[in-house]
Amino acid sequence: MKRATIYSIAEELGVHPSTVSRAFSRPELVKASVRERIMATADRLGYAPNRTARGLATGRTGLIGLLVPDITNPFFPPLVRAIERAARDREAGVLLVDADARGAAEPGLIRQLRSEVDGLVVASPRAPSAKLKDAVSGMPTVVLNRTVRGLPSVVCDNGTALREAAEQLRRDGHRRFALLRGPASSWAARRRAQAVHQWAASADGVEVVELGPFEAQFEDARSAGPDIVASGATAVLAFDDLMACGVVAGLAEQGVAVPDDVSVLGCDDVLLARTMTPALSTVTAPLQELGEHAVAMLVAVASGERVRDERVEGVLTLRGTTAPVKGAAASG
Amino acid sequence: MKRATIYSIAEELGVHPSTVSRAFSRPELVKASVRERIMATADRLGYAPNRTARGLATGRTGLIGLLVPDITNPFFPPLVRAIERAARDREAGVLLVDADARGAAEPGLIRQLRSEVDGLVVASPRAPSAKLKDAVSGMPTVVLNRTVRGLPSVVCDNGTALREAAEQLRRDGHRRFALLRGPASSWAARRRAQAVHQWAASADGVEVVELGPFEAQFEDARSAGPDIVASGATAVLAFDDLMACGVVAGLAEQGVAVPDDVSVLGCDDVLLARTMTPALSTVTAPLQELGEHAVAMLVAVASGERVRDERVEGVLTLRGTTAPVKGAAASG
DNA sequence: CTGAAAGCGCTAACAC
């Protein structure tokens, strides 16, 4: 038994197929009584509009393409969920593509995606702006957590929270900070480092020594343990939670206790942050909002509206890996 | 400037559009010389077949639907990646739907997905078989990590590795085991519990006390700390890594050290397992294979072949949370 | 091997 079409239901009811079509796509154009009969037999027959046919007629697919650089990075799953949810709320589907952490492949993947979707949400922290722009050209696109001249973006600003954290640590007696930088080509890594340096420049008597850049991996951060100890820092600001977690492990191997000897701050508040012991102090990104904004903006862009870049704020979440410097009374 | 079509390129070359169509869909039917000219101007014009149009004509979408119960569960991202990759290798796209941990919503989501894809890969550990079967009926489907009568499935069998782990612990002097059961409705939870009980029944002088069922969450497992202590177990077998991680935290709160006082085993080998300190002993699932099998099977099913259920084996990965019973020499 | 023609299921003018 084949799937029902507007024709089959039109025939049953003695109306014209286009009336059935309207009942679904522009219900307000159809007299209520007719519309109801249509709907009734439609779901008796299990009819649902054929998206492909609709797509061919309208030129839209009802799909948004989502590119993530590495879905196994715990930052992304909640974001993917938020986007998928937001898309579903708008009756759109999400075509997911994972770049498998191979940044260089991203533009190519985008090009493949393009032809199958109405718009793109792209999290591509590493691809050069020019290539990225070229790959998405002509397709409604929103970029996530980075800015690209000429492309709408929604970013999470962690700078404020990061500075707040640093300031808090300073009040707690910390004077020497280690900054573990994320990947050299990562936009977010640049921004976070900037925020910290900027804070340091205006803060009294603090020093920050920058380590890295590192790949944002547990192992890399872990093996930085000795360097951190050597730096003499009492507080370390890691690029992200995974690195922070590695730092804690690496310090433990050096016999230094967190937070008793050294404080550690992460960023992103991924699942990991809550499951480690002690729980990680970090900056929490409002991913739900971020995803919602991204999809909303994409819809706006796709319908030709002008949009303004969106920014959400990370909020500081102090947990168990930060503490006052040992033996030091808090000082302002 | 609009996208090129078979017409635009046919016109340029003075051939019929259907020849162009053939050049792409059934190249062997077109004379080589003609085909080459077609291909040449095709990519000069940046032509790519319109998937929507092709879909309408063929009745296929080139998409596979992937339902996951909770993408923020760290078990799924690597699996999603594997499936997406396997799909891409076959020129198919993945339409992702996340059930947001609301098991009851799964059948409904599946029904929505159905109409937009050529086939379904469904990870739905909790939905009742009947509802699941009903929701996918008539659509090529492969279910992941559970079996449903009449539906092809690919599962990861952890039973062997789990028994092996238990046996190893027994040799290390453990006699009293706590089994933390996963969600009551979860197929995997049932299987894992079975495997352990079955082993226990045939092992000499061991006792397993079952705790739970628990939701597979960190917090739930953590709060089971006192019960575990009360059970007198020296080894705990947790449903999954997240719970195992919670157990370690919960035990720490009770002043019991892992692995010195109590050994803990997880299951799945998610990222978390490698980042905790000490690193978690667990059962590693070959997700790459699992994903590859799933889409290969789906393709087979979709083209009408009969397929046999596929099974991959989890392998035991002993790390830092398991150790011989304190003060006890290993015993056979 | 290639051209011709029909049709996939729906939408979108345009009439009535």
Add this chain to the structure above:
DNA sequence: GTGTTAGCGCTTTCAG
């Protein structure tokens, strides 16, 4: 409000 009529871009008989 609803029927009419063309397509959307491709595949797929069927002829030749």
